[in-house]
Amino acid sequence: MIQILDQFSNPDLSRKLLDKVKNLAETFIEKHGRKPVIMEVCGSHTMALARSGIKQALRDYVKLVSGPGCPVCVTDQKSIDAMIQLAQGDGRIICTFGDMIRVPGSNGSLLDAKSEGKDIRVVYSPSDSVRIAEKNPDKEVIFLGIGFETTIPSLGIALKEANEKGLEKYSMWVTTKLVEPILRVLLEAQEVKLDGFLLPGHVSIVLGKHSYHYLVDEYGVPGTICGFEPVGVLGGIYKLIAMLLDERVEIENYHTHVVTHSGNSFAQEIMKTYFKECDEWWRGLGVIPNSGLDIRKEFAHLDAKKKFNVHVGEPRKTKCRCGDILRGLAVPEDCVLYGKACTPSKPIGPCMVSSEGTCAAHYQYMRGDII
Ligand code: SF4
Numbered sequence: 001m002i003q004i005l006d007q008f009s010n011p012d013l014s015r016k017l018l019d020k021v022k023n024l025a026e027t028f029i030e031k032h033g034r035k036p037v038i039m040e041v042c043g044s045h046t047m048a049l050a051r052s053g054i055k056q057a058l059r060d061y062v063k064l065v066s067g068p069g070c071p072v073c074v075t076d077q078k079s080i081d082a083m084i085q086l087a088q089g090d091g092r093i094i095c096t097f098g099d100m101i102r103v104p105g106s107n108g109s110l111l112d113a114k115s116e117g118k119d120i121r122v123v124y125s126p127s128d129s130v131r132i133a134e135k136n137p138d139k140e141v142i143f144l145g146i147g148f149e150t151t152i153p154s155l156g157i158a159l160k161e162a163n164e165k166g167l168e169k170y171s172m173w174v175t176t177k178l179v180e181p182i183l184r185v186l187l188e189a190q191e192v193k194l195d196g197f198l199l200p201g202h203v204s205i206v207l208g209k210h211s212y213h214y215l216v217d218e219y220g221v222p223g224t225i226c227g228f229e230p231v232g233v234l235g236g237i238y239k240l241i242a243m244l245l246d247e248r249v250e251i252e253n254y255h256t257h258v259v260t261h262s263g264n265s266f267a268q269e270i271m272k273t274y275f276k277e278c279d280e281w282w283r284g285l286g287v288i289p290n291s292g293l294d295i296r297k298e299f300a301h302l303d304a305k306k307k308f309n310v311h312v313g314e315p316r317k318t319k320c321r322c323g324d325i326l327r328g329l330a331v332p333e334d335c336v337l338y339g340k341a342c343t344p345s346k347p348i349g350p351c352m353v354s355s356e357g358t359c360a361a362h363y364q365y366m367r368g369d370i371i
């Protein structure tokens, strides 16, 4: 297994595959008079493409468009404002994932609240917040949970643990997102004409290959599921262009060592047990019906939205273009703030904060290399 995995970062293999992708893309360009347009749905693919230099190397051959796959980037400003308001109460410990504490809301970030003395802690897993609640029975411990299907099962496991331990002062504020509704919205809006998708590796481990059948059956758009090493991403792009040239519309799995046809049934069961579908706010897109999961009413005692009275007004408007970037309508360089008022050390929007954000990827690996 280790040997197989090593192959995915083998530079010789990557170079050969890069040449093969270029050749195939040239055939596509000759046939259609334009480059193939491929969206990488997942934020980690965005980062992998920039960090490995693949995006730069394919600039003249393939138009790679970044999509709405980073959970930090798609969290709307209203939710950020609500989380920051939640952190203001006394006697509370707020726990969340690393990138979340740096995302600016209308009035500062969770990091600002921390520097003002609020108890805000970064954890690596939602279950860590349950352990913090056990050690601090006199404090309200609130976990701020964001994420796609990759993360939602771990939120469910933390709810299960807190419920079984009877932790009365533990709760979770969730704003989760689902992949299928957002892909449907993008395809129906047709703001960007996409030829195919690079589908997210981690989400697919949970959902399985079969979960993307609607792309083929209803939209006639192909996709490849791939991992994050250069060979994995290049292989995914190669297979997609090959399908486009053959006029085959299918979902191909290039991540077979971890993604199965039907996904991880345990993770799916946990999601069903603890969450139900709900309308969700998306940055730059507004409310999308049934595009997220909220805590089921059976577990309302663990739901911070029910437990605390938080109301925020309309968020402060900025010139940040994260909403357009997430829909593939703009690249970071289109934003007047990029690299000037907005940098990784002083981010204005989530796409510059997140370790999977498109603006952060461009700033770190593609400055001066506008695509
Ligand atoms: S959680 Fe995994 S699948 Fe989702 S955006 Fe991040 S890396 Fe991609």
Ligand code: SF4
Pocket: 319, 320, 321, 322, 325, 332, 335, 336, 337, 338, 339, 342, 343, 347, 348, 349, 350, 351, 352, 353, 359
């Ligand atoms: S450069 Fe900064 S302000 Fe502009 S879109 Fe990206 S994150 Fe938003």
